[in-house]
Amino acid sequence: MRTDAFALRHIGPRENDVQKMLKTIGVESIERLVYETLPDDIRLKAPLDLEPALTEYEFYNHIVALGNKNKVFKTYIGLGYHPTIVPAVIQRNIFENPGWYTAYTPYQAEIAQGRLEALLNFQTTVIELSGMEIANASLLDEGTAAAEAMALLFDVRTRDQKKNNVNKFFVSEEILPQTLSVLETRATPIGIELVIGNHEEFTFGDDFFAAILQYPGKFGQVFDYAGFIQQAKSKDIKVAVAADILSLVKLTSPGEMGADVVVGTTQRFGIPMGYGGPHAGFFATKEEYKRSMPGRIIGVTVDVNGNRALRMALQTREQHIKREKATSNICTAQVLLAVMAGMYAVYHGPKGLEYIADKVHASAVTTADALNKLGVYQTNSHFFDTILVKADAAKVKAVAEKNEVNFFYVDADTISISFNETTSTQDINQIIAIFAEAVGKETFTVAELSENTQYPSNLSRTSEFLKHEVFNSHHSETALMRYIKMLERKDLALNHSMISLGSCTMKLNAASEMLPLSMPQWNSIHPFAPIEQAQGYLTMLKKLEQQLNVITGFAGTSLQPNSGAQGEYAGLMAIRAFHIANGEGHRNVCLIPASAHGTNPASAAMAGMHIVVTKTMENGNIDVEDLRAKAIEHKDDLSCLMVTYPSTHGVYEASIIEVTKIIHENGGQVYMDGANMNAQVGLTNPATIGADVCHLNLHKTFAIPHGGGGPGVGPICVAEHLVPFLPTNPIIPTGGNQAISAISAAPYGSALVCLISYGYITMLGADGLKSATEHAILNANYMKERLAGHYDTLYTGEMNRAAHEMIIECRPFKENGIEVTDIAKRLMDYGFHAPTVSFPVAGTLMIEPTESENLEELDRFCDAMISIRKEIAEANIDDKNNVLKNAPHTLAMLTSDAWDLPYSREKAAYPLAYIAENKFWPSVRRVDDAYGDRNLICSCAPIEAYMES
Structure with missing residues (x-):
């Protein structure tokens, strides 16, 4: 052995x-x-053509050597990504703790109260900093959160009869470039026309339904948007704001300006850059839009004893209910990262966040003043953390890179510099020295930070935030460590017992796969760093793409989609682009078996497709004759079939090759949902069954942890004819030579956690x-x-x-x-x-x-x-007081003086002998979902407000 x-x-x-x-x-x-x-006609005839397996020790040495090819420069690139300090107590007790990262989405609320409380903290942080009324438990990143805001506002416009057929969406030219690219991807198939312009000069016509602004602007300018929002409101036009969450500690919140939706990323709250992700995007809006909100919402309710309990609220909004009527296909979140960001707010509290924000702003002001003295003039009239200076970009770049420093070079004579919580006076003096050398002047040093402010006094935040006790109680490491442990004990994760979830593949997330995530060579790289500084990443990502090509039998892979649902959408958009390139853009009919995952029809609707449901037979299999009839009926407009294999019912359907052949004979493409890929790897593959594109859930088959509901990665693998259409990024080009625009904000999506799947396959x-x-x-x-x-x-x-x-x-x-x-x-x-x-x-x-x-x-x-x-x-059907109806049984029940149930305490808590060795206690009794939906509270409200509701 x-x-x-x-x-x-x-x-x-x-x-x-x-x-x-x-x-x-x-x-x-x-x-x-x-x-x-397994049907014999789809068996692979040869082993997978992969390199010999490495041992865990060999892989560790390999990944360290590969990581050393990445160059960790001081980074001031900004554009939505910043170096951060991950508090060690959060890194060790959450990020590196399988009690947190191996848990599942909290569908079973009674054994997920710890995670639910951590997410409630996150939602509270977002609500109070954004100035909005309701927030969800995170989205995938800022770019996709902005796209979800556009989709929500497009959906709610139909409530106003005057706006029912209006389709123009104004996008400020200050928007982050990667966000604009994602908006372009999402807008086109559903008939939204983007109008990009200068918000200060723009006047709305009646043909607009909404707008989006960036706060502060992409290169740091702080704008007062109150007038723009007021003008929009006068014409019944809704406004979304993409905001930097740290700036909201010091600046007037978008909610106070009148915004309808506020989105962004919480990466600045103690989450490593990780070459682009995973990071928890945020989404906040008004209470009146709660039924149209994407993603998860954590709400307060009660259990059967009337005690406070938490659970996922408003679950009827989900895709398996709405299907093709859904306005979003999001069925997940970035829970692990949201937990970390929320805990960052808990650890620092309002005063700590103010200290950090003040230091970041002071660093920017101090540097701007110093560079002005060098004749390198700062051009933003108001700013929070990012300054825009005029200098010869080529000269500055040469000196900066020699000193292992990255700025963002806007054009030949404009440079953007974004400051962050890691910036010290020593770093500021290095920046001064770089510019002094570039302009041929004598350098000088600064000893202390400026106390001046460079944002408008009328935009200085006056409203209070994070006054709840939880944000003002856990500021020592001992206190936070114990708080985290108290929450962890309320959650059942894979480190306690098997989680045998069909379709979710809750397998081992091996420690050897997880170790590289904490290495600075991997987690400290900015996604827009020059590619020569990310050679370790590019080597690893390219190898992972090749491994996935071999496993699926396909020719090309994009790692950009950062969830399974995003992968579905990306695959359908590649098919759509293929048909358009062939002069068959009219092909928009998508066949979907009745048994499909609920995200399938939701993704197809987002891709602008007309959904036709095909029947399944009594044995659960696809009704081939019904599928054939519908494929022939729609042959002139057939775009694709979405099929899961093995089936959603857990069966390798013998007819699969016949099914894919029918679609191809009628001009369509075959999209395979990769949710059940764990039953294919090494035995068969999507190419062999006749598919053209598939998405893979790296957080299922390829061992990325579920993290309590995220992070996920949902890459798409495609046949050769679809390779040209793989998605790109506006700053770091990726994808094919006829690439569709971005699916997610970062060039390679959640690149950091791709290390896990690379390790899984390699070992x-x-x-x-x-x-x-x-x-x-x-x-x-x-x-x-x-x-x-x-x-x-x-x-x-x-x-x-x-x-x-x-x-x-x-x-x-x-x-x-x-x-x-x-x-x-x-x-x-x-x-x-x-x-x-x-x-x-x-x-x-x-x-x-x-x-x-x-x-x-x-x-x-x-x-x-x-x-x-x-x-x-x-x-007995007439007996509502039995051990099943009363389950789960809590420790409080078992230790109470009174016990009036018709069965023993032992039967309730220890029905089998093995349980006594390692008993897990649910922390609440069965939760009341209906009560929570009738009385929706999704933030850390004072107990009085909870009791009143």
């Missing part, structure tokens, strides 16, 4: 366990099981990747057989095998008065997070164990499910 092989550490079942599992399944080998599971190699897929199938089929006789599996393949996941039937239990939700809540008492509830079939559970779980954990989960099945049998 090679004990240094990474596959040994990643894959759960031991060799002797495998034989026992195969015996339970009733096959003699894994090879036979795969044969009975597993071809054999390890294939073995991981085989063991995912093994684990799923073992669980299927262990649960047989207790639960029915809803769908199986032609030889009665599941793929890597399965759906178990729970609807008949209604005869006993038990709903699938009761099972999900009762599992918490057994120490488990529920599998996926009621998706894709209402009243069922979809279970995916992944390859990382060992036999002992699989058996513990199966024992829990079998025990619950016995409890179901004991239940």
Whole structure:
């Protein structure tokens, strides 16, 4: 046995366990099981052509050497990205802590109260700094948040009959260039016309529905937008503002100026630049728009005892409900990064944030004054952190780079310099010396920072913020460490037990994959740094693209999309561009099976496509004849098919090649949703089944942690004819020679966490990747057989095998008065997070164990499910006071003096012996979702306000 092989550490079942599992399944080998599971005509004929696997130690040395090819310069580039100080207490206790980064999206609120509280802190920070009424639990980045603002304002315009058919959207020329590129991508397919101009000279016509401004402007100028917003409001035109969150500590908030939506990024709040991400974008708006808001909202509610509890609010807005009527396809957030940014606000508090903002502003003022003395004149009349100076850019660049310093060179004689919380007087003196040398003058030094301010006095913030106790209590490291630990104890994550979520692939996030994220060679690079300073990154990203090309069988990859939903959208936009390039821009019909993920129709609608739903058969498979009929009916306008493989029901459909052939014969392209790619790697691939493009969830199949609901990466891999249309970036060009505009703000999206997937593939190699897929199938089929006789599996393949996941039937239990939700809540008492509830079939559970779980954990989960099945049998439809209906049971219940329930405390809390060794206690009882939606509170309101509501 090679004990240094990474596959040994990643894959759960031991060799002797495998034989026992195969015996339970009733096959003699894994090879036979795969044969009975996977259609033979889509099997790969040769191993994946990947480099030999590295050991964990070899990978560590490799990634350190590669990181040393990145040059970490002092960076003053700005444009929405800044060097930050990550407080060590947050880095060690959240960023590097699997108790935080391995948790799942908080659908099961009772075992996610810690994360929900951390996100409520984040929302409160955003609401109070932006001056708005409601905020969500983060978006992907500033560029996509701005696009979501445009989409929301386009949606709500229909409430005003005069604006019903108006489609012009004004964009200030001060907008960040990457934001403009994302706006262009989003606007075109849904019929929005962008009008870019100078907001100071612009006069609105009646054909505009909204506008967006940048605050401060892209090169630092601070504008008073109150007059512009007032002019817009006089014509019933809504205004969004993209704002720098640190500047809002000192400047009048956009909400106070009358803005309707405020967006931005919280990267400045203690999140590393990471060559572009992941960072938590923010989105805040007015209460009246809450039903149109994208993403997640965390709200306050009560549990069945009337005690305060938190949960995700307004979940009816989600895509699996709205589908093609959705105005956003966002189904995730940047939770881990939002938690960190919110905790940064908690740690520093309002006074600490003011100190940081004052220091940043003083650094800018001090440097501007010094450069003026050199004859290098600063041209912004008002600024917060960024100055714009006139000098010979080529001369300055040469001297600056010699001194390992980056500025942003606007044109031949204009240079932008953005200051940040890491800037010291020593750094300022280095900047002075660089310009002195460039202009041939004697340098000088400054000893202290200026106390003058250079933003307008009428824009100086007077309103208070972050007065809630949580932002004024945890300012010592001991206090914050204990607060973080207190919240962590309320959350169930993978470091406690298996999270067997179908379609979500909650596998091991190995420590060896995560280590590079904390290395400054990797996390301190600005996404717009000159590419010669990012050679380690470019080598790694290019290798990852090649690895994904090999795995998918495709010719090209874009890593830019920073979520699975963004990947769906990017893939559809590449297909759209392909048809337009062929003179067939009229092709806009997208076929989607009824069983598809809810984001599929939402993404297609955003791409401007007309959605036609195709039927599924009783066994869950695509109805091929219905699909054929609809493909032929729409052959003149057919754009594509969106298909998930294996199917959303957890089956390798034998008809897949016939399905893709039908689409191609009728002029369409095939988009494959990669949510279930963990059942393909090394055994088959999207190219083999006949797809043209797929997205991959790197936060599923390729081991990036879910982080409580994000970060994610959703790259697209495409066949050769789609390579020219891969997306680009306006500052660092990427993509093909006919590239679509940007999908996300940074050139390579969330580049930092791509290191994880690169490590996963590099350490597993071809054999390890294939073995991981085989063991995912093994684990799923073992669980299927262990649960047989207790639960029915809803769908199986032609030889009665599941793929890597399965759906178990729970609807008949209604005869006993038990709903699938009761099972999900009762599992918490057994120490488990529920599998996926009621998706894709209402009243069922979809279970995916992944390859990382060992036999002992699989058996513990199966024992829990079998025990619950016995409890179901004991239940009576007229009895609402049983162990399932009362689940989950909290420690407070078990230790109270009174116990008037018709079963024992032991049955409630310790139904199986193993639980006593490692008991997880839900911190609240079952939450009341309806109460929370009727009384929506999504910030840290004083307890009085909560009680009044």
